[in-house]
Amino acid sequence: MDTLLNNFDLFTEGFKNTLILFSFSAIIALVLGGVVGAFRVSPVTSMRAVGTFYVNTIRNTPLTLIMFFCAFGYPKLQLPEISYMNLAIIALSVYTATYVAETLRSGINTVPLGQAEAARAIGLPFGQTMTLIILPQAFRAVIPPMMSVFIALLKNTTVAAGFSVMEAGAVKNYLSERGEPAIVGLLWVALVFILLVGVLAFLQRKLENMWKVAR
Amino acid sequence: MASRGYRVGMTDSESAPGAAQLNAFETTSNPILADIGKPLVVVSGVEKFYGEFHALKNINLTVTKGEVVVVIGPSGSGKSTLCRTINRLETISAGEILIDGKKLPEEGKALATLRADVGMVFQSFNLFAHKSILENVALGPVKVRKRQRADAEMAARMLLDRVGVGEQADKMPAQLSGGQQQRVAIARALAMKPKVMLFDEPTSALDPEMINEVLDVMVELAAEGMTMIVVTHEMGFARRAADRVVFMAEGEIIEEAEPEAFFTNPQSDRAKDFLSKLLTN
Amino acid sequence: MASRGYRVGMTDSESAPGAAQLNAFETTSNPILADIGKPLVVVSGVEKFYGEFHALKNINLTVTKGEVVVVIGPSGSGKSTLCRTINRLETISAGEILIDGKKLPEEGKALATLRADVGMVFQSFNLFAHKSILENVALGPVKVRKRQRADAEMAARMLLDRVGVGEQADKMPAQLSGGQQQRVAIARALAMKPKVMLFDEPTSALDPEMINEVLDVMVELAAEGMTMIVVTHEMGFARRAADRVVFMAEGEIIEEAEPEAFFTNPQSDRAKDFLSKLLTN
Amino acid sequence: GGPANDGDNTAGDSNSRFEVAKDVSLSGSPTFDAMVKRDKVIIGVKEDQPNLGYRDAATGERTGFDVEIATWIAASLGFGADQIEFKAIPSVSRESAIVNGDIDYYVGTYSITDARKEQVDFAGPYFITGQGLLVAADNDTIKSEKDLKGMRVCSATGSTPIQNIKDNFPDTKTVEFDTYSQCVEALTDGQVDAVTTDAAILIGYAAQDPDNLTVVGEPFTVEKYGVGLAKGDAVLRAHINDLFTNGNDTWTQIYDDTLGQSGTKVQQPEVDAS
Amino acid sequence: MTSLLFDAPGPRAKRLNVLLNVVVLALVLVALVFVLWQFYQTGQFESRKWSIFTYPLVQQSLLRATVATLQAFAVGAVLSLVLGLLLAIGRMSAHPWVRLPCMWVVELFRATPLLILMMILYYGLPPLGFTFITPFIAVVTALTVYNGAVLAEVFRAGVESLPSGQSEAGYAIGLRKSQVLSLVLMPQAIRAMLPVIIAQLVVILKDSALGFIVTYQELLYEAKRLGTQVQFGSPIIPAAIVVGIIYVGLCLILSGVSTWLERRLRRSPSSLVHKTTQDISQVQL
């Protein structure tokens, strides 16, 4: 407890940055993933190919390597300067977007074939079939797995600790500079993560029950 | 795979594209009887391939206004496929389909408009799971026919009453029994005031006691003069309501006849075999 | 919710726990006829709740050796539930079930042993999807009855021949038609040499052409003296094979009678209503 | 050790200068017992600090002042160059590597501090330097530590200099990586304005890339480099301290061959036996 | 997949598709040219930066790093599968004193970031006297407990995805609970969840890259070391590209194995091809 109280500044600073990383990455990943997901289910071959290529390469690359590229590779390209925090957000977003895209895609796949056919059979055009019938149902099916994606994102923010972002995963380094035992700080960090994940999981269950489409 | 121009079966009349723009079925009144007998659905020389697999082989079929055609045949014979090509849920590989004298459009608004004129009832009901019963029925009229929501809902309630599920209007589909869901699905199709109704095994996913409540609605619809194409195994329905029975096997129309003639005296061996299997018990 | 001690229906004989340890059904020979008439399954005062919902209400039913009892009733009336309580796939809230004079064990080895003596055939076949047909049938004898694999497979092949799917022994379940799968399921149950067989709507998931091939196997089994409890909507089967028809509605046994008597002259209004719904078409 | 240790033995004949002691016995030193048992000494070093602890990725050759000191100690313990396994350990995991017994001792710009003494023991010091600043050669604004206000300063995670910056230069933004080379990369890429750590290290880098990098100002702290040892191994500690104290001109030779090439003259420090 | 969302295209739709194809390809081309140009301009294609990979020693060390990565992966994968199976069986136990602890273990380890687990093992435990913990042990143990917990849930979801009739049919022929689990449910659950299981194995392979933070000298560690070699012009981008290709290659091989297995299973009728597999797959990153 002393470790926590004496170094409260470190913990608050660390988790504040964790939450910043988390929320910005989540939003960007959602938008980017939505676009990629749309590409993935598009009837246009080249769009599907681009979507598939993006998902397959990024998903098969460790997040750590993507962050490595962003933190050390990007600055070498003499493009506009970006802070390490923002580079970490970019890496997390690019990585998480692939999972968002796949979740959206499988969410659409959970809507039974018959739903789209029935919509077409009463004369709804493509746009309305999507907006009135498919997406509202897919959206509900997507919520639980999407929350899992966000839970994973939350945990993945710790990887930024290796790339000069002072977030929860880096608290241990600062603590050991202050001569605190690593284990105590790490256990506190783990505990806070377990709580945060618990909150998200609770939310997930709540939303799932609220939105479930009875079939 | 162009249509080779010869016909199988008995309905060889070529379509006579008519000016009949009246809705064949009004939910509140009986159909205009004047048009009865004009060809409404004309399927000619239709071929369908799934990759290598030849699912429909030179299908020719004409359904006239007010006619009720029952399609039977063993599993996998292409009954569903035929039914679904008629509102282009499946594309065809060759041949032509005319609805009320007009060629089936290939896409876009024209196709959507045509589909609105062709009601379809599926084996698995396919009610929109996230919308209430009332919304299911009113959705088409509001979004496709651009009717006022209030009007559409009023009409929907009347239709639901007619098929006997008026009480359930505000429930969700999952809360209804299969028989009730299927009757809602019929109401949903009727709400579009279609010229022809397609039924693809509408009772085969139902518990036995519920089969009749759905068949009763269909019999009534037939009696009121609706043009219907019905894929079903219910021989009782075929006997009571069909004008014609079409027997399919392996993607071909093997036999067409009046129900009594077909059931008592099938011509082909395959039909005999099929019927004997069905009727022994 | 203790059993309230009164009985509905006609089979009021209390179970007479017998020493009959002989298998009622030998796959190779006819059953020992000497035991015929002794109570084999005795259900008394059984109540079943799902939460608040009262699914079975004071059920009393005795099935004697060699008897074939058909259970009918509308959907949700508790037929499946009753069937499943008899080998404790569902627990009961009150009452007692005796099989061959012994109380149904609650768990563990004793329960497993009892279940091996009660064959069950499900609506959806439930063949083990990852095992071949032969393995499906031989699994029970090898793992439960501890027979040699070679012996068990030989016996399994004979049983498969008997139900007419001997050719398919080395295929996987998914490669068989529904009718064939259900016959395998019957063979799988028979392989355990059960004292009684439970059938829960064995034909209602089948395509119409396949129903008879399954019913034929069941009729034959009945003729050979197997004790059977059959939930079914197939009135033809009930007429041909049943010794007694039990009619259930809303969790209660409403009526029990010989098939002819029941179908021609049902006593209760609910049975009349139900039969009229089934038979109109 | 881990299965994929990078322990190439030092190549080259610079090591042959240390006479390998024979029949060494250090009774009461568990670390030494472990070395003898495996007939090999495992030394933690840096491998990305030119002229201090450096490993040429292409040739595998390890060079630098710390490497020489480490080899000298090994020789005094009876282990020749072919019995040394070097292991690169970044600053942040030095304590755990020692505590875990992954390495026998650590020679790599390891400043002696009280906080670290809680976990490990130090022999030495064997070198004294102070914190300095490395900036881009064309940087006109930073001339000494007084100009750090508002600047982005990089150093290694868990190192003394970064802690010093945080404590005494609160208006400075800190950036941390686990090796100094990454900081130097960040400096050349313009992601940071200065790299700070011990001047000895910075000089090594500046000497590698004199066109782009330069060391500015005077050292503004005092850092004493020690040899990191498992806590409680007083026998080994005393042995190394003796070596440093009675090594005659070996130390000076090592210095002249490595860091001394930069031109700076330095005296060998007194060991702190307390 | 697409047949669900889109009508079979008519002539106009086909023309639109062609147009969109052209536009997308053009955009991709532009993006590609921009990136390559930027690489070229900043000297990323200079031979000096790539020549480092021509040295045998460098190639050897890359190979060694690849082996280190694969070692951590292989040991972690096997142990995770075993642990996952045990935890899954434990969680499905009828006895609360088995079920509850298993449940807690699964929930706790799933909620803790893998990196924090590794740090606890490598930095946290040794001062308490657990001095045997090498980077390898830390990496493998963390991978095992984390992925074991995840896999436990996968196995459980697999069992729960099976139609309840499968277990009932097992009970009905007199099998005991353990027999039903081992003879009927688990074999089918593993088949049904195979794609998810392999996806999780890919995760293990990727997560082994976190090992560099606890100084496990695997591929990423090597990339960092090579990337900061000043005499080769700090070839960080070349190193990242090389290591990236190795990772993507390894993961693709694994995913390829998965697709191959899946296709084989789908072709052989022995498996229930569960449409739901994808839905139940808990996405783990």
Ligand SMILES: Nc1ncnc2c1ncn2[C@@H]1O[C@H](COP(=O)(O)OP(=O)(O)OP(=O)(O)O)[C@@H](O)[C@H]1O
């Ligand atoms: N999308 C498809 N791709 C490939 N083959 C298909 C497809 N849809 C149907 N088929 C095949 O076409 C044939 C005809 O199918 P169809 O569904 O029309 O038969 P059916 O007569 O309706 O049978 P059932 O009574 O079982 O519904 C079958 O052999 C089926 O396997």
Ligand SMILES: Nc1ncnc2c1ncn2[C@@H]1O[C@H](COP(=O)(O)OP(=O)(O)OP(=O)(O)O)[C@@H](O)[C@H]1O
């Ligand atoms: N596990 C359960 N939990 C709650 N209610 C249940 C459960 N199983 C069955 N019920 C309810 O118990 C009642 C009897 O079900 P049962 O399946 O026995 O009916 P049934 O007569 O076999 O009907 P069907 O002909 O549709 O198979 C139904 O109302 C059903 O909803």
Ligand SMILES: [Mg+2]
């Ligand atoms: Mg069909």
Ligand SMILES: [Mg+2]
């Ligand atoms: Mg039932």
